[in-house]
Amino acid sequence: MSLFDVLRFALRALLGEKLRASLSWIGIAMGIASVVVITSVGDGARRFVLEEFGQFGSNLLQVSPGKVETIGVPGVVGGTTHKLSLEDATSLRSIPGITGIAPNVFGQARVEHGERGRSVFVLGTSRDACDMWRIELSGGEFLPEGEARAALAVLGSKLARELFPDGDALGKFVRAAGWRLRVIGVASPRGQVLGWDFDDVAYVPVASALDMFGREELHEIDVSFSHAELADEVVASIRTRLSERHDGREDFTLVTQGAMLEMFDRVLGALTLGVAALGGVSLLVGAVGVLTILWISVGERTQEIGLARALGASAGTILTLFLAEATLLSMAGGLAGLVGGLACTTLASWLWPSLPLAPSFGYALAALATSAIVGLIAGVAPAVRAAALDPVEALRAE
Amino acid sequence: MIELTGLSRRYVLGGETIRALDAIDETIRSGEHLAVMGPSGSGKSTLLNVIGCLDRPTSGSYRLDGREVAGLADHDLARLRRREIGYVFQAFHLIPRMTALENVELGMLFDGVARNERRERAVAALERVGMGARAHHRPGELSGGERQRAAIARAVVMRPRILLADEPTGNLDQASGRAVLELLDALHEQGLTVIVVTHDPGVARRAQRVLVLRDGRIVRRMPAVELRSLDEALAGAVP
């Protein structure tokens, strides 16, 4: 019997019992659909985050004040907590392997030029930030070397456009927080990255920013280093250096970009696995459904099986026919689930265009294959039962 | 040619052995038209099933055209059933969800005959039994006689050499029964070995020869023309 004929025969038999068959494939469909949706959400999120991170330089780490990993609340358990000072930041420059230091302070301020003004993020940083964050300039240059106070500013493209609608901002002066700043550079448009609008900012020297906002401490220090392999070494050196400066206490937190990505990946992985497991459970339920339906079907079609034997079907042919039925039944569920899942993700990305969704062809194929295999396995017991029927008794069955 | 030697089919039920067939010795010529009679439970269906390779003898020998069949594997028996043997049942056994045509195609389907050829041959077979116009009807839309004619078309579409019919007219009225019997006669005329199990002496008399079974044994062999009733045949049997 040819494979085509086997499949046709099985399909006809299934179509003869649509309602009952549908009961069993719905379980499979739900399993596959949930797997499709979740993997596309997970994949989309992962891709999104990787892309966003990719917009920064690589080999970055961040030092922030306070220790989040320890149990004690900083500043409560014993003594004073040292914040991160500008001197802390500059002291890191001498650590081998470190290629850039960006001591950062930020705050909201109104930046004005003539009649025009705009409330934006003012970011105090150093020249190194330019490379670290891959800031490109459409004109002028970035902040000068060193951490010295200076009345200078680099404007984001949108801010520049708003303040200087008809042309060149370079060399002009803007006012912010009581300072009169000379515009030395304008950044190229970039858009939002990880929720941060790079175009609506003003960069100023860090020391100036500390003054503007009346602060003593930095919000964070971004550090770049030359090779990924140096990460551990650089982290250790920074830890030693800062602890020394802070009376031997580690009251700051170090996070490398790699560790951040890794953590994100772990969370996402756990989430995906969890939902995949849920999908698996629903597949299992579907499989039990397929098994049950087919088992009942074998009972009801005993005479038909006996007849098939009398007409010359071997036990092997009967086995094949029922396995084909189980596989088709399950694949129908798989296909329905695939279509349903893709419909869901399409609808979702239509309703919320910013949602990062990436339905993957590979996953879809894997889902179909999984449903086929699940069906095949679920079909074994009923198919073996059908094939083992004694033809004479099967024919005599009621 | 069918040669049965010491052929037995026993069932063990609750420690008790039932001899459905008990040491049968019989030879059935190719092209013979044979009727099998006997009281209920005498082993007629069992005999037919063994000859039809649907059941295996517990002991003894069954040679089909000189070839020992008793020890063949399931796969080989299935091929014999497909190609050498046609079955007609009292209960018709048509698959309800399939049209008459599709039912007739079944045997060819299992034999791997290509679809177009299947269709052609099935249509021709249905036409030969006068069912051409009913080819696309499902069994539920056919009368008993029509169903049995479709079943006969199905039994012979593979051009078997043996046609086995177990009470083929048992569920039919007189007229439909006669039509079915005429078909069987015609098939015999074309050279098929036809074996009919029946309770009806009228049916048996259309055969050439009658075997009478009792308790799994052949108790009488007689020319069909001499048969008057089962009781009389049994009365004249060797004890």
Ligand SMILES: Nc1ncnc2c1ncn2[C@@H]1O[C@H](COP(=O)(O)OP(=O)(O)OP(=O)(O)O)[C@@H](O)[C@H]1O
């Ligand atoms: N599967 C089985 N298990 C036990 N005994 C069986 C089985 N099949 C048949 N028998 C017994 O074998 C004997 C012969 O049965 P068979 O069906 O051949 O009789 P029959 O002559 O065809 O009867 P009927 O005219 O009623 O159809 C009977 O006694 C029956 O009870």
Ligand SMILES: [Mg+2]
């Ligand atoms: Mg019987």
